[in-house]
Amino acid sequence: MTGGDIAGLIAAGVFAILVALLALPIIRLTKVFDELIVTIRSLNQSTGPLIEEVTRTVVTTNEQLEKVDDITSNVSDASANVSALSSLVTSTVGQPLIKVASFSYGVRQAFRGGKSGDAHGTANTGSTGGQYGSAQSSYSAGGEN
Known part of the structure; x- marks a missing residue:
């Protein structure tokens, strides 16, 4: 045997x-990959039903939101109807009350004017008609508002 041999x-x-020293980590790495494959399969099996449950929950939530949308629409319509009814009641009841107030103001002014001896039946207070001046003149003229 020579030195080269x-x-x-x-x-x-x-x-x-x-090679023997490098084979041990490679064998351990193979075991890690096997465990990783088992873990991925387990996750895949458990996430399937979870995704189906989430899908059912989203579908149910969308159905409920459609119902809430219908309810909101109905409440909006009811609110508009209440607003219209309020305006109608205000104009129906409010206008006659204003006319009654104007008429009573005119009657009071007529009585005050009659006692003071004014020829026209109105008191001379120095005002330019006051709050109900225009309504008084329409009643005294026989017209309606």
């Missing part, structure tokens, strides 16, 4: 030891 055998032995 001995060096070749030493190199081959070192290479065999190196």
